[in-house]
Amino acid sequence: MKNNISFYILVCISLLCNAQSYDFKTIVDLDATDIISQGNTGTCWSFSTSSFLESEIIRLTGKHIDLSEMYIVRNTYPKKAWNYVMRQGKAQFSEGGLAHDAINSVKLYGLVPNTTFKAVMDEKGRFNHSKLIDTLKTTLDQFIKAPKQYKSTWQQDVNTILDLQIGENINSFTYNGISYSPMSFLEMTKINPDDYISVTSFLHQPFYSTFILNIPDNFSNGSFYNVPLDDLVNIVNNALKKGFTVxxxxxxxxxxxxxxxxxxxxxxDGQDQLQALTTVTPEKAITQKFRQEEFENYNTTDDHLMHITGFLKDQNGTIYYKVKNSWGKNSDRIGNNGYVYMSEAYFRLKTISIMVHKDAFFKHLKE
Incomplete structure (x- = not known):
């Protein structure tokens, strides 16, 4: 028994001695704007896509422009409301959305800088949409229940609510001494909404084809290009190396x-999860089949959208993506200046989709 105890102690000492804290080396680090917080809202889809477009503007023009996330949100909610009403309330109505919803808004309503759209904030100076969905849904449900008895038009009522809780839309503004409309401002940024492609990787649809991804937040029925998992990883790596964020x-x-x-x-399996966040730990090998199983049993869902701006390697050569989050920075609950270093294994298993500029694709995928 004493020999067994001694052996166990030696094994523990050996493991502790071999434990390595993470040591990252930056490989690619592309230009991105400063991290801001989405506050008490479910609008990560707008914050992340706006950040993505801000990096695209830097790449295309060299200009650093802080875009208004809430302008995009303000112009997307009427589309959500229309979908909910036309489906007679038999559809999800929530704060959630996807990257292509932001792109659709940009195509129809242009872009505006953050300094010109007067977004509504709470007394703490943060975005707070805690009551927005309930207020909107109550209005829409009243119309759906008795449309002939509804005293005004639901579209007008929705716009009034959005004006009060998000901000009033704008048609013209001045930026750096120049007058713009949202569409002329979009033209100045060189962003072409048609240049961006949503890509995913699942077994329930044929590879190298497009399909409508059936996830709850895809209210606008956006199409995704389906590729094998290795291709999905290679598209991201190729894009970053060529100077395109994702x-x-x-x-x-x-x-x-x-x-x-x-x-x-x-x-x-079996690794101490808390310890794994502080010391380098072996990771699972993620297969296409396992990824599919985790999606179909709801262990993988479309929780959150973020912005990949580069990648790093640890001391063992493992790739980690530098992911810009929208939960703020420099607080007790937020480390790494608001960025998350995401291992390739995590990306392989937990990614629902990516969006990237078409020029970042491999030639054979473009064709």
Missing amino acids: ELDCDVSEKTFSAKHGLAIIPI
């Missing part, structure tokens, strides 16, 4: 996705 939709419900530690990993 929009990301993924699941962040895992205990090993930690904003506090600024890390997202998939340790092998």
